[in-house]
Amino acid sequence: MRGGAGRGALAGKVALVAGGTRGAGRAMAVALGEAGAVVYVTGRTTRQGRSEVGRPETIEETAELVAAAGGTGIAVRTDHLEPDQVRALVERIDREQGRLDVLVNDVWGGDHLIEFGKKVWETDLEKGLRMLRLSLETHAITSHCALPLLVRRPGGLVVEITDGTEEFNRTYRENLFFDLAKSGPIRMAFGLAKELEEYGGTAVCLSPGYLRSEEMLDHFGVTEANWRDAVRKDPHFAIAESPAFIGRAVVALATDPERDRWSGRSVSSGELAEAYGFTDVDGSRPRAFAYFQDVVFGGRKAGAEEYR
Template identity: 75%
Template sequence: MDDGPLSGKVALVAGATRGASRATAVELGRCGATVYVTGRTTRERRSEVNRPESIEETAELVTAAGGTGIAVPTDHLQPDAVRALVERVDRAHGRLDVLVNGVWGGDHLLEFGKKVWELRLADGLRMLRLGVEAHLVTSHLALPLLIRRPGGLVVEVTDGTAEFNRRYRENLFFDLAKNAPHRMAFGLSQELARYGGTAVSLTPGFLRSEEMLDHFGVSEGNWRDAVAVDPHFAIAESPTYAGRAVAALATDPAVARWAGRSLSTGQLARAYGFTDADGSRPDAFGYFRDVVFGGKAGSARDYR
């Protein structure tokens, strides 16, 4: 796509194997960007998450959407591997315009209903490494390339807005891992401002990821069947929604107005006018704030 709004721009989506980060890579490609997609699962080797989705598939989806997808197997907890990745981007393009820190892969370690001293320490510390350390390693090594040109964008992907996460997330390690990206975005926004860069944190709502669909035994085609199991799933959104949110930010010449802020897909959909893949505009955090926790009469349909 030679005439897309991100034609000539280069993006790195860290942790783009599946879910919101995969969809983000695809939507950036749809805007014409060259997108480096990284992760630990390839067609030949799976990560500890043990899911079938691979970074090669993501890269192919990016290219099919109109961009150029480049898959680079990378463990973002290994500084040498991330350094080699950034050097490769530099040699090929001499620029980096968008960095999406979407590394996670810690859901299989989650236990709820237990105090911190009852949890497995190794699992908790692993979540912090995946959700915090991996992001810091990537920013440390990639940002010198991003700041060469003004207008760079950093998106810290997390779970829950800063407001929503004032509620305890019922696992101390998870709570820390999902609150840290808000502070990282705030701090990075301060450091990037003098270089014309912007950093934000972004959360999907109730995400219909591949793993979540499998959890409920449904597909994207019949996902509403899962509402019988969990009524709140009626507010669920596809990964495309998050991808469109990042694409809207990346193509906004006034994106600096969001610097340092905690953003949600629903909030950005209202601001930019995009919809989810089905044409709806779900506001999951409004629904949880008002109906689930606030006791307001209403249903998920009122927030779509």
């Protein structure tokens, strides 16, 4: 199964992708739309102005891609650090749809704040605290405001997005604030799973592997069409996965009637690909975290193709 669930598998369902401007968020929104869902896409970068991230991708573009894929995409500019804005967003979803079936907490936008290799007392405190607000406070506010709508019907799904699985994050991320920012959603999913259980809901923490986001492609000076050219600069980029891979992972979860087996767990797109049988756009199943643990950190002599 290359693409995961079929078109229309989520017809009648409503999803909110918080932080769907670009990268994994955009891909998950598009995949949910391709499966037939109504997808609300939020973020701070619109055609009228950019967020502090400074990237050109907009939530309107994501909503248009959702529509082109066969779903209904609705862009709503929302700063998820502002509870009033998030409440207004949820009230709009309730007013227009009367339900919420899938919440994807993908808000981040803190990569430009990271100072690797500095002790906590050497790090710019304002940058560090901003990372925590963007990664943890945004997710907490969104769950607080959106879950009363989601739990009206049994079977709701919350997907916390982070960078790194629980096992992988046992390796220190070389910046305390970044480390906390990427470990927090794992614990959030664990706690939300407990709180949603009596409502028949599921909460999972999901991480992509080495993601070929727009920013990463720009960093290497390549496109999705010729991304393998970047392997000359970074051999480990050979294990990179397209954003579509995590999009297919979210749809696999959303369409699985037995997804509660994952509740409270930390999983990767590669792990779900093995379980559900979907592939990346090139037909492979990259296992990025196994590659990094075995080859990059463990010293095993093997190429990336062995892990695809």
